[in-house]
Amino acid sequence: AQSVSQHNHHVILSEAASLELGCNYSYGGTVNLFWYVQYPGQHLQLLLKYFSGDPLVKGIKGFEAEFIKSKFSFNLRKPSVQWSDTAEYFCAVKPYGNNRLAFGKGNQVVVIP
Amino acid sequence: SAVISQKPSRDICQRGTSLTIQCQVDSQVTMMFWYRQQPGQSLTLIATANQGSEATYESGFVIDKFPISRPNLTFSTLTVSNMSPEDSSIYLCSAPLEAGALRETQYFGPGTRLLVL
Numbered sequence: 001a002q003s004v005s006q007h008n009h010h011v012i013l014s015e016a017a018s019l020e021l022g023c024n025y026s027y028g029g030t031v032n033l034f035w036y037v038q039y040p041g042q043h044l045q046l047l048l049k050y051f052s053g054d055p056l057v058k059g060i061k062g063f064e065a066e067f068i069k070s071k072f073s074f075n076l077r078k079p080s081v082q083w084s085d086t087a088e089y090f091c092a093v094k095p096y097g098n099n100r101l102a103f104g105k106g107n108q109v110v111v112i113p
Numbered sequence: 114s115a116v117i118s119q120k121p122s123r124d125i126c127q128r129g130t131s132l133t134i135q136c137q138v139d140s141q142v143t144m145m146f147w148y149r150q151q152p153g154q155s156l157t158l159i160a161t162a163n164q165g166s167e168a169t170y171e172s173g174f175v176i177d178k179f180p181i182s183r184p185n186l187t188f189s190t191l192t193v194s195n196m197s198p199e200d201s202s203i204y205l206c207s208a209p210l211e212a213g214a215l216r217e218t219q220y221f222g223p224g225t226r227l228l229v230l
Contacts, residue, residue, distance in 0.1 A: 043223035
């Protein structure tokens, strides 16, 4: 079964700092990749997704992620975070043609004003 | 985009009782999914609910504990049976709401926060 790894579960940074969250998966075939965000007290929302094409994907709120096939990675980045980016971020992987979505353990990000 | 709603949003239950969670999607979908998010943990898929057939359960989850109904293409229920404190969790339903089975994207309901005493 595929697995999804997210490291550095707790991340604390100041406003305007850059953020990068790593996501690695173990699956040899073609995959669809997602980042979801859960703001405090809110439900899980889609941040961005990758199916094919340009490996650099831009999402909402200034986030982007890069798919590096050779590294089985889909890291999330934001050049300058805001206090409102405080949230939990989940990477998820879905094998192509399969409906099962596998989640990483999540990164709890706290942005200090 | 389509909306997914869940009821109840939260509940506190006594051990040994059962709770049924409802999930409503405002568009027709073939598959709906039920997840559990235990405190401090990630989301774990419980089962896939297909309309017109029995749900498909993931390893570690059984129908007797988590019976699922899927009476039509916009609605599903998950029952947490004979609850124990270990069942305290957030239960979420999701559905793929974008066209194309090979490019489907799952969207999630707001979750049901369950506390079992």
